[in-house]
Amino acid sequence: MSRLIGLGGVIAYRALFNWTSPAMFTGTLLASPLFQLLFFAYLGRQLGVADDTFYIVGNAVLSASVACVFGGTMAVANERRFGTLGHVLLSPRSRTAIFLGRVLPYALNGLLVAAFTLSAGALLLGLRIPPGAVPGLLVVLAAGSLSCGFFGLTLGAIGLRFRDVWLVSNVATSLMLLLTGVNIPLNRLPAWMGALGDLLPITHAARAARALVSGQGAVPADLGAEAVVGLGYAVTAGVLLKVFEAESRRRASLDTL
Amino acid sequence: MSAIGPGTTPATTTGVRAERAIAAGASAARVVIVGALLHVKQLSRSPFEIATAFIVPLVQATLAVYLFRAGTEPHLLLEAAVGAGLMGVWSSVLFGSGGAIQNQRWQGTLEMLMIAPRPAVLTLLPVTLANAVTGTYAMLGTLAWGWALYGITPDFRDPLGFVAAAAGCVAGLGMFGLLLAATFVLLRNANALTNTLEYPIWLVSGMLVPISALPGWTGPIAAVLPTTWGARAVREAAAGGPIWPSLAACLAIGAACLALGTLALVHVERRARVTATLALA
Amino acid sequence: MNAIEADGLRRTYRQRTGWLSPKLIETEAVRGVSLSVARGELFGLLGPNGAGKTTTIKMLNTLLIPTAGTARVAGFDVVRQTREVRRRIGYVFGGDRGLYDRLSGLDNLRYFAELYGVPPREQRRRIAELLDLVGLAGRERERVEGYSRGMRQRLHIARGLLHEPQVLFLDEPSIGVDPVAARELRRTIADLAATGTTVLLTTHYMAEADELCDRIAVIAGGVIRALGTPAELKGGTGTLEDAYVSIVGEVQPA
Numbered sequence: 001m002s003r004l005i006g007l008g009g010v011i012a013y014r015a016l017f018n019w020t021s022p023a024m025f026t027g028t029l030l031a032s033p034l035f036q037l038l039f040f041a042y043l044g045r046q047l048g049v050a051d052d053t054f055y056i057v058g059n060a061v062l063s064a065s066v067a068c069v070f071g072g073t074m075a076v077a078n079e080r081r082f083g084t085l086g087h088v089l090l091s092p093r094s095r096t097a098i099f100l101g102r103v104l105p106y107a108l109n110g111l112l113v114a115a116f117t118l119s120a121g122a123l124l125l126g127l128r129i130p131p132g133a134v135p136g137l138l139v140v141l142a143a144g145s146l147s148c149g150f151f152g153l154t155l156g157a158i159g160l161r162f163r164d165v166w167l168v169s170n171v172a173t174s175l176m177l178l179l180t181g182v183n184i185p186l187n188r189l190p191a192w193m194g195a196l197g198d199l200l201p202i203t204h205a206a207r208a209a210r211a212l213v214s215g216q217g218a219v220p221a222d223l224g225a226e227a228v229v230g231l232g233y234a235v236t237a238g239v240l241l242k243v244f245e246a247e248s249r250r251r252a253s254l255d256t257l
Numbered sequence: 258m259s260a261i262g263p264g265t266t267p268a269t270t271t272g273v274r275a276e277r278a279i280a281a282g283a284s285a286a287r288v289v290i291v292g293a294l295l296h297v298k299q300l301s302r303s304p305f306e307i308a309t310a311f312i313v314p315l316v317q318a319t320l321a322v323y324l325f326r327a328g329t330e331p332h333l334l335l336e337a338a339v340g341a342g343l344m345g346v347w348s349s350v351l352f353g354s355g356g357a358i359q360n361q362r363w364q365g366t367l368e369m370l371m372i373a374p375r376p377a378v379l380t381l382l383p384v385t386l387a388n389a390v391t392g393t394y395a396m397l398g399t400l401a402w403g404w405a406l407y408g409i410t411p412d413f414r415d416p417l418g419f420v421a422a423a424a425g426c427v428a429g430l431g432m433f434g435l436l437l438a439a440t441f442v443l444l445r446n447a448n449a450l451t452n453t454l455e456y457p458i459w460l461v462s463g464m465l466v467p468i469s470a471l472p473g474w475t476g477p478i479a480a481v482l483p484t485t486w487g488a489r490a491v492r493e494a495a496a497g498g499p500i501w502p503s504l505a506a507c508l509a510i511g512a513a514c515l516a517l518g519t520l521a522l523v524h525v526e527r528r529a530r531v532t533a534t535l536a537l538a
Numbered sequence: 539m540n541a542i543e544a545d546g547l548r549r550t551y552r553q554r555t556g557w558l559s560p561k562l563i564e565t566e567a568v569r570g571v572s573l574s575v576a577r578g579e580l581f582g583l584l585g586p587n588g589a590g591k592t593t594t595i596k597m598l599n600t601l602l603i604p605t606a607g608t609a610r611v612a613g614f615d616v617v618r619q620t621r622e623v624r625r626r627i628g629y630v631f632g633g634d635r636g637l638y639d640r641l642s643g644l645d646n647l648r649y650f651a652e653l654y655g656v657p658p659r660e661q662r663r664r665i666a667e668l669l670d671l672v673g674l675a676g677r678e679r680e681r682v683e684g685y686s687r688g689m690r691q692r693l694h695i696a697r698g699l700l701h702e703p704q705v706l707f708l709d710e711p712s713i714g715v716d717p718v719a720a721r722e723l724r725r726t727i728a729d730l731a732a733t734g735t736t737v738l739l740t741t742h743y744m745a746e747a748d749e750l751c752d753r754i755a756v757i758a759g760g761v762i763r764a765l766g767t768p769a770e771l772k773g774g775t776g777t778l779e780d781a782y783v784s785i786v787g788e789v790q791p792a
Contacts, residue, residue, distance in 0.1 A: 027453040035456035042460060046468045047328030167308050174316040183320065188327040284655070291652045295638070295645055302640035302681075365635030368601055369697070373653040374624035380653060530603040533551055 029113050033063030037121045040183050050185060056127050057213050058182035060118035061206040064110030064145040065176050071106025072152020073169045075099060076241075077159055099241055100234060103149035110145030111138075133212040136219065140212065143223055144205030147230025151201045154233045157240035175200075182206050201229055285379055292383025293390065293431075300353075300391045307394070314345030314395035315402050321465055322407050333466070335411065338403035339495045340465035343426075343488050345395020347458055350430045353388025354437040355451035371529075377522040378435065382515070385434030389427040396423065411495075419494035425504045426487035429511030433483045436518035439525050464488045483510040539613055541705050541736035542575040542598060546607035548760075549593050567593040569760035570607070575738060575753075577704075580731040582751035583740040586786055590760040591740040592631075595707050598738070599629050612704050625655065628698035628706045632713030634690045637682050643669075643693050644678040647700065654701040668696040673722065688719035695726065705736045712743060724750055744779040754778075756785045 037059035044055045076099065115138070122129055129137070152169065159168050177183055179197040186194045186203075197203045208222035300306050318341035325337045361367040361384070370380040403409035413419045441450065459465065461475050462485035471479075479485045486507035493500045549568040554560045568590040575581040583591050596602040598609055600620045608615065614622040638646050644665065651661045669675040672692035682690065691711060698706060708727065712720045720743075727750055731737050741747050747754055748768045756764045756771070764771055764785045771781045 027450055031453045032456065035453065035460070039456040039460045042468045042470060043324065043465065045470050046466055047324055047330060049324055049328045167305050167312075170309055171312050171316070174313045178316055178320045178323075184323045184327055189323055287658065288652050292649060295641060295649045298645065299638050299640050363635075364638070365631075365633075366638065369629070369636055369650070370653070372599060372601060372624055372627075372629055373650070374621050374655055374701075375653055527603070530601060533602055 029067050029109070030116055033059070033066065033113060033117045034120050034124075037063065037117060038124070041121070041125060044183075052125050053127055053213060054185075054210065055183070056121040056125055057118070057210045058180075058206045060114055060121055061141060061144050061209050062176065062180060062182045062202050063117035064107075064114040064141065065148050065173055065202060067113050068103075068106050068110035068145050068148035069152035069155065069169050069173050069176075071109065072103050072149045072154070072237075073156035073159060073166070075102035075106065075153060076156030077166075099153060100150075100238065103146075103153050106152070107142075107146040107149035110148060111142050114141040114145060127213075129213055130215055133215070136212045137209055140205050140208045140219065140223060140226070143226045143230065144202050144209075147201035147205070147226055147233060150230050150233035150237055153237040154240065157237050157244060160244050176202060179203070180206060198225075199229065201226070201233065204229065285375075288375060288379045289382050289386070292380070293386040296383050296387030297390050300387055306391065310345065310349055310391055310394045311398045313348070314341055314399050317341045317344055318399035318402055319406075322403065322409075333496075334403065334407065334409045335413075335495055336466065336492060338399045338407075338409050338411075339396070339492060340488075342393075342396030342399040343464045343491060344459050345399065346389065346392035346426065346430060347464060347484055348455055349392030349395065350385065350389050350434040351437070351451050351454055351458070353391075354385050354434040355441045358384070358438055358441055371526060376519065377526045378515070378519040381438055381522065382431070382435050385438050386428070386431035388434060389431035392430070393423060393427060413495045414497040415494045415500060418500045419491065422487075422490040422494040422500050422504055425508055426491055429483040429487050429507040432511035432515040432518070436514040436521065439518045439521035458482065458484055461485070462488055481510060483507045483514065486510065539577075540574040541577045541579070542573070542581075542609070542611055542738060544571055544573050544594075544598065544607070544609040547571045547594065547597055547604045547609055548606040549590075549597060549602060550605045566760055568597070568604075571757065571760075571762055572607075573755055573762065573765070575736055577736055578731060578734045579752050580727070580737045580739065580750055582747040582754040583738065583757060584742075584744075584747055584754055584782060585740075585757035589758045591757055592709055594757070595629075595709050595738065595740065599627055599707050600624060601629075625701070626704045628701070628703035630694045630698040630706070630708050630711050632691065632710035632715075634687050634714075637690060637693060637697075639683040640681060642679050642681055643674055643685070643689075643696075646682060646693060647678075647696060650697045651700050656701055664700060664702075665696075668699055671699075671726065672696045688715045691715050691719070691723070695723070699730075703735065705738070706730060708737060708739045710740055710742065712741060712746060720746070744777065744782060748778040756782060758786050 037056060040059055041052055041055040044050050045052070118129075118137070118141070121127070151172075155168050155172055159166075179189070179193055180200055180203040181189075181194075181197055182202065186197055189197070204222045204226035208219040208226065211219050211222070318338055321337035321341045322334060325331055325333055358367065358381070361370060371377065373380055400411050404411060437454075460468065461471065461479050462482045463479065464484065467489075483506075486503045489498075490500050490503035490507055492498070493503060547568055548566070548570055551565045551567055553563045553565070567588075571590070571594055573581075583594065585591050593602065597604045598611055598616060600616050600623050603617055608617070610616065611623045612626040614626075616623055638649070641649075647665045647668070648661065651665060656664055665678075666675070669678050672695055674689060674692055674696065677685075677689065682693065685693065691714075695711065698708075711727075712723055715723060724746060727737060727739065731750075731752075739747070739751065751768060753765065753767050754771060755762045764781075768778055771785075772778055773781065
C-alpha cells in the first residue's frame with residue numbers, strides 16, 4: 001500500500017514536469033514566493049504594521065501554499081485534463097489511496113520551497129535564525145506543506161464539480177494571503193475572518209514557526225492544530241472523491257462533467 | 258516607386274506618399290481598435306477571466322484595507338482601493354500578455370493572425386490592449402467594494418483627471434504588454450514566467466503604496482517602468498498632485514516599449530517560422 | 539507564371555526532450571518536394587498521416603521557413619516576400635480550432651476582414667456574400683461555441699476567402715464534416731477553382747480527391763511518390779484508392 005502511494009505520486013509528479021521546463025518551474029515555485037515575501041516585508045515596513053521577522057517567517061511558511069494547493073488540485077485536475085480520470089477511477093486499486101499518494105511529492109516540494117524561501121528571505125533581509133530552531137522549523141514547515149496539499153486535494157475534488165478548477169485554487173491561494181495571519185496579524189482582522197483563518201492550513205504552522213524563530217520554543221499546541229486541520233482536509237478530500245466516484249459511475253459522466 | 262515619371266513633380270509624389278502614409282496609418286489604427294474591441298468582447302465573455310479579474314483583486318483590496326488600517330496611515334484608505342485596482346490592472350496585463358498568446362496558440366488562432374498580411378505588431382497589440390482594458394474591471398471592482406463595505410467614498414481630487422490617468426495607464430500598460438508578449442511568444446509555458454513578474458512590479462513600481470525603504474538600485478528600474486508612472490498618475494488624480502507629467506512619462510515609455518516590441522516581433526516571427534512554434538502540434 | 543512553384547523543399551524539425559539532460563531529436567518531415575501548380579488549377583496532396591502534407595502547406599503559406607529549397611507563390615518568394623504572399627493567399631485547415639469561440643461568426647469575419655486588409659467600405663458586402671456562399675446567413679450573430687463542426691468549417695472557409703485570395707490552401711477541410719456538408723463543401727471548392735482561384739487541397743478522402751482534383755501528388759515519407767491526373771494515377775484500372783494504397787504501401791512498412 002505504501003508503495004502504491006509513493007509510486008503513484010512520483011509518476012504524477014513527473015507528468016507535471018512534462019508540460020513545464022525546469023527553468024519555468026524554478027521561476028514559479030522559487031522566485032515568485034521570494035518576491036511575494038519581499039513585497040509584504042517592505043509593505044509592512046512602509047506601513048509600520050509589523051517587523052521583518054513577522055513577514056519573513058510567515059510568508060516563508062505560506063510559500064509552500066502555491067506549490068501544494070495547486071499541486072493537490074493538479075493531482076485531480078490533470079487526470080481529467082489528460083483524459084485519464086476515467087482510467088484512474090476505474091482502476092481496481094483504492095482510489096483514495098492513489099489520490100492521497102499524489103499529494104506527497106507536492107507536499108515534499110512545498111517543504112523544499114518553504115525552506116528555500118525562509119533561507120533566502122532571511123539572508124536578503126538579515127534575519128538570524130537560531131540554529132537550535134532549525135529541526136523544529138523543518139517539522140513545522142512539513143506539517144504546513146502537507147496540510148496545504150490536502151487542502152489542495154479538497155479543492156481539486158470540489159473543482160471536479162465546476163468547470164474551472166483553477167479559479168477555485170486561484171481564489172483560495174489569494175484568500176490565504178488575507179486570512180492566515182501571515183500578512184495581517186489575526187487580531188487586526190474582524191473576528192469572523194480570524195475564525196476562517198483558523199480553519200485554513202498554514203495559519204497555525206506560521207504561528208508555530210514565528211514562536212520558534214523568536215526563541216520561545218513552545219509550539220506543540222500550534223503544531224497539533226495544524227496537523228488536525230491537515231487531517232481534516234485529507235478526510236474531506238477522501239470523502240468527496242468517493243462521493244464523486246460513486247456519482248460519476250451512476251451518471252456515466254466521468255469526463256464530461 | 259522611386260522613379261519620377263514625366264508629368265509628376267517631386268511635390269505631388271510627396272503628396273501621394275503622404276496620402277498613402279495617412280491611409281496606411283488609418284488602416285493600422287482601425288485594425289488595432291477593432292481588434293482590441295473584439296478581444297475585449299472575447300475576454301469579457303469568459304466566466305473564468307471575469308471571475309479572476311474581479312474576485313482576486315477584491316481579496317487584495319480587502320488585504321490592503323486591513324493592512325492600511327493596521328498600519329500607521331489608516332487615513333489613506335482610498336489609496337488602498339485604488340492601489341489594489343492598479344495591481345489588478347497589472348495582473349491582467351501580465352497574465353494577458355503571457356497567457357493570451359498561449360491562448361491564441363491553443364485556440365489555433367495564432368497562425369491565422371500571423372498569416373495576415375500585416376506586421377505582427379498590429380495583430381498582437383490589440384490582444385495586449387484588450388487585457389489592459391479588462392484590467393480596469395478590477396479597478397471598478399475594488400472602488401465599488403471599498404465604497405460598499407468600508408465606506409471609502411471615491412471622492413477623487415480630480416475626477417476627470419482620474420479617468421484620463423486611468424485611460425492613459427491602460428494604453429501605456431497595453432504597449433508595455435506588447436513588449437512582454439514579444440518576449441513570451443517563443444516560450445511554450447509563458448505563464449510560469451508571468452507568475453514570477455507579478456509581485457516585483459507591484460513592489461518596485463509602488464502600486465499599492467510607494468515604498469521609500471527599497472534598496473537604491475531599484476530606483477532606476479522603477480523609473481523606466483511605465484507601471485511606476487501610470488500608477489503615480491492615477492494616484493495623483495485620486496489624492497492630488499501633478500497628474501500630467503506622470504501620465505506623459507507613462508505614455509512615452511509605453512511608446513518606447515511599443516517600438517522595441519515591434520522590432521522584437523519581427524525577429525520573433527522569423528524565429529517562430531524557423532522553430533515551428535506557432536502551432537501547438 | 540505558375541501560381542505555386544516549389545523546388546526541393548525540405549523541412550527538419552528539432553525537438554528537445556528530457557529536462558535533466560536535454561537531447562536534440564531531429565525529424566525530417568519533408569525531404570525534397572518539388573511541384574508546380576498552374577493558375578486556376580485544383581491540386582491535391584494525398585498521403586498518410588505524418589507524410590509531410592501539412593508541413594509542405596505551411597512552408598508554402600509562409601508559416602514555416604524551409605530548411606532547404608525555395609518556393610514562390612503568386613510569383614513571390616515565401617521566405618522573404620511574406621507580406622506579398624500573404625496578401626494573395628487564403629488558408630483553411632480542418633478541425634474546430636482556429637476561431638474565436640466566444641465571438642459570433644460575424645465578429646470573427648469582421649476581425650479577420652480588418653486584419654486581411656479588406657477595405658472598410660467593402661467589408662459589409664463581402665461578408666454578406668461569403669455568409670451566403672457558405673450557407674451561414676441567418677446564423678452569423680450566434681456565438682461560434684454553439685456552432686456544429688460543419689458550421690465552424692464553413693466559417694473557416696468564409697474567413698479564408700475574405701480577401702479574395704488568388705491561391706487557397708485547404709488542409710483537410712472536410713475532416714469530421716458530415717456527408718451532406720462535405721458535398722456542399724466540394725461544390726464550393728469546385729466553384730472557386732472554376733472562377734480562377736488556385737486551390738491546393740489535402741485530404742484523406744479518395745473520392746473527394748478523385749472528384750475535385752485536376753492533378754494529384756501522393757506524398758509519403760516526406761517525398762512525392764507519384765504525381766499525375768487522377769486518371770493517370772489510376773492507370774485505367776481500379777479506383778484511386780487502389781492506386782493510392784499501392785503507391786503508399788511500397789513505402790509504409792506498417
